[in-house]
Each structure stands twice: as structure tokens, then as C-alpha cells.
Amino acid sequence: MQRKVRDNKAWFLVLPVFILVAFSAIVPIMTVVNYSVQDIFDQNTAYFVGAEWYREMLRNPALLDSLGRQFFFSFSVLAIEVPLGIAIALVMPTKGRMAAVSLILVAIPLLIPWNVVGTIWQIFSRADIGLFGYAVNALGIDYNYTSDPTAAWLTVLLMDVWHWTPLIALLCYSGLRAIPEAFYQAARIDRASKWAIFRHIQLPRLKSVLVIGVLLRFMDSFMIYTEPFVLTGGGPGNSTTFLSQALTQMAIGQFDIGPAAAFSLIYYLIVLLVCYAFFTAINQLDKAK
Amino acid sequence: MNWMAWTGVTATFFSVIGCILIFMTILEIKSPTLEKKGFLPIATTRGDKLFISLISAAYIHLGFLALVDTVLWVALCISILWSAVVFRWG
Structure with a gap:
């Protein structure tokens, strides 16, 4: 018969984490909720406006455009980085000195701070002095990311792909290395093609790391701020103004604390829903195993 | 607390929200939840159902x-109704 546990003192060990989370997350979120229902003029002057800021934010065309851009950017990033990351992981050497060298080379972009990445690409893509910008123009393509929205978009996308595809590649590389040799031996006995090995052995075994990779990349790209801010400043016009930048302009630039708080919470709810969907997917995968 | x-x-x-969480904790201690599969696409515990209800x-x-x-009373009524459906058949 199972004995009932009467000593629950171990719960006290969770207390420091609870206090830390309360100070770093719960109290700030409560404050943002409080701000989102008030029109705040200064520290002592605030008027209750109910759900007015939420209504205004949800019907604000500029912010809805930013939201659309943000989703488009995140899905574009995933559509490029995931297949590319898998492809890089598949061709990376697995043994010998070259394995270590390629790992270091692939990991380099991940070590560069976000603002430095933005600065590198800002100079690299300039049509007058940047190697990339100059080369593209030399090919006869009119490329100027400071005046052409399409060029600005492509540059931001390219920069993100350059910066973050290595993360997917390294995750997939570790996933591929975890596949036992016996699987490949069985495939060789069956004379399976490279495609069949990828389709029936490698890809299914990469599922768990890919879910984590997609989650990380979606979350990170959905909250992108520094790189496009440094590269394009959100322009030309508002063509590369993503949610974080729109929010920062509203909260700090215009000091519209109430509307910014309401929009932050809408933003938070989107991130929360996507996180929950991925968390559920990971749990389902674990259960399936 | 004025700064908040x-x-x-x-x-x-x-x-x-706090009262709901305390009530759910007490309920969990008194009668631990079991994962059940209802009309939702995943098997859920009582806590999952609460989270789904709140986010919905x-x-x-x-x-x-x-x-x-x-007025938002209509949305509140729909939310309560939806939560009841999730807890009963979810």
C-alpha cells in the first residue's frame, strides 16, 4: 500500500523561485494591466478609461499593419531558415578536424551581438561603400535598401537568415548525431536511397529538435527589434517597422503609456498562445515516444 | 503600491484570478486531477482547462x-459559457 506523504516542506524550496518570478514577471504584468485601463498624464494624474485603449489599438491601422508585417516576417524567416538549417546540418562533416572547424564557423554569427549584426549589415548592404550593395548594383540590379521597401525587406530577411540559420543548423546537427548507427546500417541493407534515409530516418528523428528550433525562431523573430532598428530604422516609411519598434515609439517616443500598455498585452497574448501551442506539441511528441 | x-x-x-488559483490548488490537493480526452484535440487536466478557458x-x-x-458583458457571458463547456466536455 502506498504511504501518504505528510511532510510537504519541500514546497518551501520553490518559494525563492516564486518570489523571483513575482518580482520579475507577475508584478510588472499586473502594473501593465493597470496602466492599460487608464489615461496617464503623470505619476499622480490618471483617469480610468476602461477598455478604450484596447478598442483603439485593435482598430489602429498602423499597428495592425505592423502586426501583419510581423507575422509575415516570422513565417518568411521560418520558411527559409528551417529548410536551410537542415540542409547545412546534413552537409556538415561529422568526423575529423573539419567537423570542429565547421562547427566553429557555423556558430560565429550566433556570437555577434544584435546591434553589431545590424551595423555590419547596414554597412555591408550600402550601395556606395558596402560590398554586398555594391556587388548587387554592379550586376545591374537597382538595389538601395534606404529608399526601396522591397530591398529593405530583403535585406532585413537576409540579415536574420545569416544571423539565425546557424541555430537551426546546430540543433539539427546535434539531432542527426543522436541517431544510432544501426538505423543507417539497416537502411544500407535495404539499399535505401539518400532521400529515403532522410525521409524515413533522419527527418522523423529530428522532429523534437525542429519543434524546439521553430519555437525559438518564431518567438525571437516575433519580438525582433534591434537588428531592423539599426539597419533600416523601420523605414523606408514604415515598411520595416515591426511590432516591438511600433510599441517602443508609442511608449517611449510619444509617452502614450496607456495605449502602449494595452498593445503590449495584446502582443503578450499572441506570444502566449503560440507558446502554448508549441508547448502542447512538444508534450504530445514526448507522449508519442 | 501607488506606483502600480x-x-x-x-x-x-x-x-x-487569485481566488480561482487558490480554489484550484485546494481542489487539486483534495482530489487530484486525471487527464481526460474530450472534444478538445488534446487530453487535458483541470489546470489545462482553466488555462484554455482564461486565454479563450x-x-x-x-x-x-x-x-x-x-458592451463587454456579452463577451463575459460567452466566455463563462465557453469555460463551462470546456470544463464539462473538454
């Missing part, structure tokens, strides 16, 4: 604010 800019409405909102309520309210000009 509390209002009566938000204080009531968080008190209700938030989206129902946002949907009303974005599309309709009526």
Missing part, C-alpha cells in the same frame, strides 16, 4: 473590442 496605479476594476480582476476569454473579449461596439 491600481484601479478598483483591475484589483477585482486580479482578486478573482481574453481572445473573446479582444474579438468583441475589435469587431463589435456592444
